[in-house]
Amino acid sequence: MLEVRLRHRFGGFTLDAGFAVPQGITVLFGRSGSGKTTIVNAVAGLLRPEAGRVAMGKTILTDVEARVWVPPHKRRIGYIFQEGRLFPHLNVRQNLRYGAWFAPKDAPREDMGRVVEMLGIGPLLDRRTGALSGGEKQRVAIGRALLSAPQLILADEPLAALDEARKAEILPYFERLRDEVTIPILYVSHSASEVARLATTVVALEAGRVIAQGRAAEVLGDPAVLPTGAREAGAVLTARVARHHDDGLTELDAGGVALFLPRLPQGPGASVRVRIAAHDVILAQEAPRGLSALNILPGVVAEIRAGEGPGALVALDTQAGRVLARITRRSVAALGLEPGASVHAVLKSVAVAPADVGGPRGAT
Template sequence: MSEIYAKFCIRHEGFTLNVNLTLPAAGITVLFGHSGSGKTTCLRSMAGLEEFEHSYFSIGDDIWQDSERSLFVPTHKRQLGYVFQESGLFPHLSVNDNLLFGFKRIPESERKISLDSMTKLMGIEHLLERMPHQLSGGEKQRIAIARALLTSPRLLLMDEPLSALDMKRKQEILPYLEKLRSELSIPIVYVTHSVQELARLADHVVVFENGSIIVSDQANKVMSDPRFESVFGSEVGSIFDTTVLEHREHNITALDANGVTILAPKHIGDTGERYRCRILASDVSISLREPVDTSMLNRLPVEIIDIRQPQIPNGHELLVLQFDNGQRLLANLTAKSCHDLELAVGKKVWCQIKSVALS
């Protein structure tokens, strides 16, 4: 599989950004970090919107930037799509004409996706005759994404595309972004400071802090690593990619997470369909014995493999739990509970999961 390679050393206006990344040229890579951490500058450098003295950027065999050879391919000649925080639709053109604007400029032999299939994928068939002022914020962003993809890019860059939307519109558009990941082979680099977006979308995650990269790895590994508790704060937790195993009585769906069965309190999907589960550390509790007479659906045996205390004591400890198959789950417990239960590394216990978020 081809890879994306980015190396940028940027110093300007009191800010330094050091990037040396090798990323998978497939799925969604999320650049995550607080405002001012360097993630958007990195994305703009990938797009060729920033040119610096020490830089290199390539995707597969295509080199778009190499300062040592004085090579710089300008943005308009890079085979990429870019989606900004604002949709940037042409106000005087209908939705259909906005979509055709870039599509018509791509030779037929180079088109990777048709107009019809893209409008269906993004759920915008009924909007084609409307003007931009007649659209909601979520609809505008779906059309902006479709327009970018209709240029048949080798790479899609997205700079906080949901940040200008309210929560309702964000929830409306996230399923469409998940469909892009599963149905298209175009790699996506996605900038956000939202843990929810990261948890739902990311295959790979790069965490930025003060212009440096503190980790670049698979999303499920990063989110279940206790070293990054301070990065995710109260939203620290674990993600599991699961498959629908079966439907049970009382509207229960059993999901298979690589040998671990997780129960969801609703009927979802068909057998074999894939869902991502997110479990917050604050939604996991511990029992020394198998719980009985409890309302919690998920009661699973685990082993404690690490106990982390925060750098600044706050009365809580973060436990790293491991299933028999090696998958990890985080649990946030009070220090008193850990003391009273005599919890220690190597101890086998039962975890109870209060809530499972599905996407």
């Protein structure tokens, strides 16, 4: 269990946040300036807060009231930055060994061969870091952090400097890290897709305060929790791959409801998380006919949140799970929508991007 309670002021900004989270990937989710990196730096020991406490299980790293302060180099924390920050004069193998060199001799260690296999960096071991792509550098940086025998890994927006292709390359490795390594990870992001795919626990931040905490499906499916704005709103469904079709579509079983998406790499029987963006969902009073959209989910309106402008978010409980729809307030009135009303959510198969579909593990 990671316990964090912090209070600190920077000019006109005040951080006053606290949370306790279990093992897995905990994602600090919010806009730029919400306090995510400040929390990570305080956990790493790079910032001494005015008040607060940071503890990993029984190990207290910071306790301002008790005057406990463990220096950064003694905290046994692996830090993955936006850029790999590898040593350019060393090759990949030497960068990995550098992490292991600083690990305490009596600390449980990850096997280097296992880490290399998990991250797919075997062919890179003898290459200089200057010859690596951005995605390759980040995989090496992850490996170096793992091999330092950390009690905790901090990842401060590790995909922010990568293009979409490199992000797609790296995300599966973070999923494997979540599922196969027992080291807890505190991960900073302002990307709803990353949160949906990776998070075991979500801590949503706004203006230096925690506005929600819980499983990804709970936090992202709450129309009142919009740490990055209504445009990023979207819910998370858990489904099972039923079959692949010859026309390039994959059929999912989502709580007994069929969902069709562009072909997925996972085989039949595999569990997946699917993020459904609210702006890709339209609503109908009755089951529509003669549409090109293949996915129609009947459900019941759970909540409606009107925005300051012309828009509204409608939370719909379906057999597949919670779905959000971003529509206009005029449409809400025209459809006569209110909590308890029956309605159908309509989603185009091609609206779900590959980056919005990920592996199963972690509490959804």
